[in-house]
Amino acid sequence: MQKDTSTQKSTFGKEVHEGLTAYPKYLSSKYFYDETGDQLFQDIMAMPEYYLTNAEYAILDEHKESLASYFGDAKNPFSLYELGAGDGKKTKILLRYFSEKPMDFDYRPIDISQNALESLEQSIHHELPKVVINPIQGTYFETLTTIGQETARKKVILFLGSNIGNLLHPQAIEFLKKLKAVLREGDLIFMGFDQKKHPQTILNAYNDAAGITEAFNKNILTRINRELEGDFKLDKFLHWEVYDPETGTAKSFLVAKEPQQVSIAGLNLKITFDAWETIHTEISQKYDDRVVHWMAKEAGLQVLDQFSDQNKTYQNYLFKR
Numbered sequence: 001m002q003k004d005t006s007t008q009k010s011t012f013g014k015e016v017h018e019g020l021t022a023y024p025k026y027l028s029s030k031y032f033y034d035e036t037g038d039q040l041f042q043d044i045m046a047m048p049e050y051y052l053t054n055a056e057y058a059i060l061d062e063h064k065e066s067l068a069s070y071f072g073d074a075k076n077p078f079s080l081y082e083l084g085a086g087d088g089k090k091t092k093i094l095l096r097y098f099s100e101k102p103m104d105f106d107y108r109p110i111d112i113s114q115n116a117l118e119s120l121e122q123s124i125h126h127e128l129p130k131v132v133i134n135p136i137q138g139t140y141f142e143t144l145t146t147i148g149q150e151t152a153r154k155k156v157i158l159f160l161g162s163n164i165g166n167l168l169h170p171q172a173i174e175f176l177k178k179l180k181a182v183l184r185e186g187d188l189i190f191m192g193f194d195q196k197k198h199p200q201t202i203l204n205a206y207n208d209a210a211g212i213t214e215a216f217n218k219n220i221l222t223r224i225n226r227e228l229e230g231d232f233k234l235d236k237f238l239h240w241e242v243y244d245p246e247t248g249t250a251k252s253f254l255v256a257k258e259p260q261q262v263s264i265a266g267l268n269l270k271i272t273f274d275a276w277e278t279i280h281t282e283i284s285q286k287y288d289d290r291v292v293h294w295m296a297k298e299a300g301l302q303v304l305d306q307f308s309d310q311n312k313t314y315q316n317y318l319f320k321r
């Protein structure tokens, strides 16, 4: 008999069922991020191969003065929203600089994880006591509605880390349109876009020597094993990364090393893998200027300014409606 548990009804269960019974198989990268996945992603951001973090850090540091002048001042208050704030490490560069200036702002980090928000709030109180922080817990979708209803101050929305790159172009444009819908005249979006570069540099960033990205990718299988009573054997899968320099799309796969059957008791499901059959788990899109300007135009946004690091490995764009 089909199990009728809350597990099966959960979105995670439904999407795992859908993705693993499709051909070719796929799973969504949004499911990487449980407690272990969050920690592995922190480890990824600290890896030498994962150049994105340092590049964006350098951009924020170099252009903080110019950003301050776009965002506001003592007479022009603003709220700095950050989607998917995490540990706020990069944002603290701006917060520190702004809090040392006569600027009237509050910081509104948004994250799905209440834990992440609480530790961010504590660290801000401790390191930057002058910064007023008002966290918002929820998914991007829920919180966009909240943001849209807040009209008292100018809004500046940060979306850092090239998180937009985990969406295909049509979804990314839809997302930009949703952001645009919460902006009023004068509000801004400041967003990070990892740029096309030597393909080997990109492959190395997503296939590090220490195997942290492999563990991150396979964490989705561990999660299925734990939450949906699966019996995936992790060593029977390869972490495989490809990069297409024409489209700028990096793709992560899990590849079955041998024919095998996997049971997911929580979904009452048995899945067969042929040897070398794949599960597509993530895209990490790389951009060039032309594509970012095209996406902004499609979403009805204007590019007000753009900032890059010295090697042009990464760019942050300032959009207005």
Ligand code: AVI
Pocket (backbone or CB within 6 Å): 044, 161, 162, 163, 164, 165, 166, 205, 206, 213, 216, 282, 283, 284, 285
């Ligand atoms: C969160 N996101 C922007 C990261 C990226 O670069 O696509 C996630 C990641 N996947 C593997 N390494 C990092």
